[in-house]
Amino acid sequence: MADVLVIGAGLTGSLVALELAQRGAEVELLDPGQGDAATALSYGGVPWWAGASGPMNELMASAPAAWRQLEQRHGPLGWSPCSLRLHWSDADPEPAALAEPAAETDRAVGDPASAAGGSAVLEQTLAGVEALARRHLGADQVERLAPSPAFGGRRMLRLEYGRVDSCRLALTLPLALERAGVRRRRGRCGPLQAGALPARQVVLAAGAGCRALWPALPDRLRVSWAGVLRFEAGPLSREWLSGSASFGPNDILMPLLAQRQALEQRADQLQRPEWIVDAGLAPWGEGLLLGQSSLIRPGSCCGAPPEAPPLELELRQALGRIDPRLGQLAASFVQLPVSFCSSGPPLVGPVAGAPGLWLFAGLSGPFALAPALAVLLAEAISGERRALERLPGASTQPSSSWG
């Protein structure tokens, strides 16, 4: 029997497995390997300067160094510095969520009546992002760009950023795990029972699958269904990325008024399913990932994937406002469940009432936070008391050390 069983081989499970193996533990990593990890279709953006509350601010700022160190130890994992382009237009409407596709067709996004209110929100958001970024970045790393015809006349803010190419990560992580001596096993774990865990130490790192394994997790651990257009490879990805004015082939594009985070923060108040679309793109191997839809249902269970056509249509329309070619791309719409916390810090630490059971889930900005949190979690599992005290915890109440 392995010293530690890690359940889930996405970003969180793989990174903690690597850290545990590095510390000499025998580690088994269990995952069905059916391609349903959110990690594999992520933009992989690392907003290291964006700040977080309490001690996580420091962990977030250390993300570029943490990824460089991981690559020194395990070989290339897809990390690179890049630029983030936040796009907007003065005519953008105020962000609003949409109801469940099948239930209602009212749409607030794009409604000209709400456009007037949108400009104040735009200005406020723009000033806030610039102020935040300037705390960490030099003057030449935060730049407002002139409107470009290549982006439908939209305006843009360019910011230094970092990213992990999730396509490359999916190819290189299995090799890194193998070299580190982590035993990988294909399979889906069933519900766990206190006192009868399948290993002395077990880490729940199954993303949206965590609650099915241990239902008594805090209510604030929630699931959203993310939808993204996956464009495998083709002339447009190279042509568009290199030919669009001042857009680098490694850059990420996101709306300034991205709506996903606001919807996640409202998750506990939802009376009915709500969804939003954010028009962006990120390079993904030789291809592109385009846009992101997010649908959240009331309650904490994951449920089935939502009906895809209305989400895909809305996403394509939003992309088409940037460049009509993007909206029409022969890309496949894929949906994946993603775990997040509706409030408080992420859930990382021992699970109350189940000795030997640990949770690693609900991270906001996981590509920035997971490398540092994986180190702390591995240290705590190895018995280091100081690391245990620095973890945010897996209980219902945010632990006081994480303010």
Ligand SMILES: Cc1cc2nc3c(=O)[nH]c(=O)nc-3n(C[C@H](O)[C@H](O)[C@H](O)COP(=O)(O)OP(=O)(O)OC[C@H]3O[C@@H](n4cnc5c(N)ncnc54)[C@H](O)[C@@H]3O)c2cc1C
């Ligand atoms: C389109 C998109 C864009 C994103 N952009 C960003 C970004 O720019 N920056 C950022 O930080 N984050 C981003 N995210 C979010 C981020 O990708 C995810 O939050 C993160 O990858 C989740 O990692 P995870 O390890 O917790 O879960 P997952 O990657 O979902 O992995 C969980 C694994 O557990 C397995 N599993 C589930 N149940 C079981 C079981 N019972 N037994 C065994 N295995 C099980 C699953 O099969 C899966 O392989 C984005 C997500 C999407 C979809």
